[in-house]
Amino acid sequence: MPLVRIDIGNTATPELAQLIGEVVYAAMIEIAKVPQHDKFQIITRHAAEQLIYPSEGYLGIDYTPGIIFIQVFWVTGRSTDVKKAFYRKIADDLHARTGVRKQDVFINLIDSAREDWSFGNGEMQYAPT
Incomplete structure (x- = not known):
């Protein structure tokens, strides 16, 4: 159920924007164990x-003007080790795939x-039982 906001400079190519989203999503599945198809992302371009x-x-x-801000809203409960691995995976993979x-x-x-989440229909899909 993560919601990812990615903020990049408006000089970033569409391909780079797409790859950033892919890398973040792959890290969510592999490291944070987010369910497949749980991909909600907002990518916003900004003037310098x-x-x-x-x-x-x-x-x-x-930092350089090529800075990428990634903000992930997700359900609490992941350990510090998982979060550290998540940070590392994204930075390493972005560097390897895009430079x-x-x-x-x-x-x-x-x-x-x-x-704290509603995925539509005005409902609380993950309501406490």
Whole structure:
């Protein structure tokens, strides 16, 4: 049930945008054990001045205008080890498949309860029993 928001510069190619979505989805299935076909993504392109990051770097990481912001909303319960593996898998695979700098892969996870989701019809499909 993840919802993924991907924010990239408007100079990124359509192919890169598609590959980012594929890499994130593959990591969700392999590492986070998300069910197959549970793919909800919003990819938004931004002008350079709309992607704000510290030009002097942060925590020893330097960024470029090629920065990719990935935010994943999902159900709480995954361990710290799973989250670490998820971050690594996405950064490694994006670098290997597209040449994106690992430093430019910024990921944020937002945990929520199962009852915080409606997949349509105005219903709480994962209502507590």
